[in-house]
Amino acid sequence: MNTLSAFRAFRELLPVLRPQWRGMVWSYLLGTLSALALAALTVLTAWAVGHAVVERTPPGPVWWALVLGLVVLRVLLTWREMDVSHALAYRVLARLRMALFDAYARSVPGRRREHSGRAASVAMDDIEKLEFFYAHTLAQLGASLTLFAASLATASLLLPEAALVMLLGSALVASSALYWARTARRLGEREQRERSDLSAHIVDALGALREVLAYGLAPRTIAQTNDATARATALARRRELLSQLVTSLRELILTGVVIGVIATSAAAAGVLSAGAPVRLAPAELPALVALALVGIAAVVDATDTLTRLHPLVSGAERVAAGINRPPVVALPQAPRQLPDGPLGLRFRDVSFSYEGRRPTLTSWSAELAPGEHVGLVGPSGSGKSTLIALAARLWDPSAGAVELITADGEGVPVAELDDGALRGAVALVDQDAVLFHGTVRDNLLRGCGPRSDSELTALLERVEATTWIGLDDELGEAGVRLSGGQRARLCLARALARRPRVLLVDEVTASLDPATERLVSDVIAEFQGTVLIASHRAETLARLERVVEVAATPQAARG
Structure with missing residues (x-):
């Protein structure tokens, strides 16, 4: 399974969530505005520090008004974003569960001899994780990419060399999502299978509780549950370790990008060589570095989020397969009404x-x-x-x-x-x-x-x-x-x-x-x-x- 197939798994569920698209867009817009407000605060603070250190000029009333306005705006946007995303999460959860229940009602699982424990795992575990993805993660990814694009465009206007360093660094960070991606996906899929089997085992045990007690199977059932939990936990630990290694690599790349932006900015400001043409005021250097840091950090956050989505891919495929299952009973195109009287x-x-x-x-x-x-x-x-x-x-x-x-x-x-x-x-x-x-x-x-x-x-x-x-x-x-x-x-x-x-x-x-x-x-x-x-x-x-x-x-x- 490659990255494109993973995105297709998530995309297959979007038609089911069509009534919630407006809420998703609204959540993305609020998240983006909040991220841009925070980025503006960071850059303005760096700009004020640069001017205070280099030119010995404190920030004026306009700067204070902008900063205070952005702080208030950030607080309001954060509160509103949380309100919208939480409401959206409940609606997404309900929508996916209703769609899955409707699909099972139309296809009657009993005819296909399917395991109710695995169906319960899809309905509860998988959908709860996907609810967070569609209500929160998707908007966060969009906001991070928009923030990077805005930072790159601004850096290009100020100093094209710094923008080029940002672009190269972001490409390296994004490509890190492919490092050991197959291993991460395989571990995530195995973990989800283990958890699904564990859910089925627990449903079987609870459904046959009298038999479990009558035949003295409780210790064996508990031992099997502990073993399955241990296997799932071990897989989660290995996946988390792999994620930490990739995260360390991204932090190393981020450090390199910051050094590169500082070097190009310092050269443009004439700091590195006397007599060189000055294309950037030295006081602006901290603001440009902060701008680059904000942009590349957004790419790091987005890439880290994408890396952690691998365990959800199998869940999205299972839910999509359940929702798109063919009906056993098809609804008539032109339904007829029943006549009155005995039948x-x-x-x-x-x-x-x-x-x-x-x-x-x-x-x-x-x-x-x-x-x-x-x-x-x-x-x-x-x-x-x-x-x-x-x-x-x-x-x-x-x-x-x-x-x-x-x-x-x-x-x-x-x-x-x-x-x-x-x-x-x-x-x-x-x-x-x-x-x-x-x-x-x-x-x-x-x-x-x-x-x-x-x-x-x-x-x-x-x-x-x-x-x-x-x-x-x-x-x-x-x-x-x-x-x-x-x-x-x-x-x-x-x-x-x-x-x-x-x-x-x-x-x-x-x-x-x-x-x-x-x-x-x-x-x-x-x-x-x-x-x-x-x-x-x-x-x-x-x-x-x-x-x-x-x-x-x-x-x-x-x-």
Whole structure:
């Protein structure tokens, strides 16, 4: 990976941040004005010292007015710059996270068998570092380059030889970014991989905390975490050492530039040889040296920043790959609205396969009349859960179509429907449905419009939950304080709160005790709309009007 490819990695994320471009430009302008004000203060101070030492003339009122004005301007610009950049940082962070979440929602990581720990690493670690780059570092780089250009132009007007020394010195400093650049990038990429693997390991351990404790794996897990942390730390230490070596080289070049500017300025001022033509007043020499120092220091700062960006390149590529991932479900160009009234469901010659797998379903067809309650049965791997997911349009079939049908038999493919209309008409209760952190009320209202507390309480009564929980009770992360049966009841109540016309249920009674299974089956049986439920439990299936078998095939990959 070369420097150009690194810049391309950062550039790929700029379209996502288009709404924040104005804030980025504003941050750059404020940073540049603040840097120019500080540079002007430095040069004016050197100018005053030069005149005071050489000509014995103290600075006049105009000088004091300029200096005081620049000090006040610098304070105001610094305060405003911090205010703008911090606000921009939060917006960039939110924008990147929303774009990544939207991309994952459109592509459904579960179908691609991706690791949630690595996805969490991208969403949290990588984006937090990139947020600082786009909100702060980019403006600082622009300000440093602008400051150098202004210093070089001013030096060219005062003394072209000094400007030439500045230009040569800045070229050497900039080229130092290429010194050991491949090693620095390689170390940065290895460090990011180690940290990503560490994040995945921690997510796995926390997700299986009961198993870790039950099998006595805590010491081993801690040891693996310590080893991974040590490896990442060692790589960071090596990268920092390399950075310090390159920084020392830049400081050496900076010293050479200062000496060169002093020599050329002294020659132009006639200090080095008597009788030589004087093209620069000796009193101006300190100001010119200060100007050169400000310009070359800006290049040093920019180059040092660029050198430290190598660890971010892999992160930018991962985030860009996540945001630009192809969608599993494409939005229709001209979305259709659903007609009013009851809806049925039709599978028309549906085929489906998971990535890298053989077909799970091949030309499968079935139809549910509006209001009909139908069960799907079949061995594991036959495609029951896949059919539920296709009906909910979590995925699209590779062939065939899934349709919602009206009472007169008219079919509307779900792929052509407005997504909001589809989600309002179809509700899914999944076997692994998750309750969100927050109150019961927060969870019941997820994905639906306003509902009164009396209606929500009625739903809790319907699933017989009012004896053990209330609307204002906190559930904890993923409903950790609840049993499996309690979670299943609340997930069913949440789906019913949306007032769907089609209810999809995937193995929700698989691990329930008989009493809870009977309760859930009763609630589903009372539902007035269409029901499609995948189950292998006799009690659940017995309450349905019809059962359709999904036969397992040698090519099936999962159910």
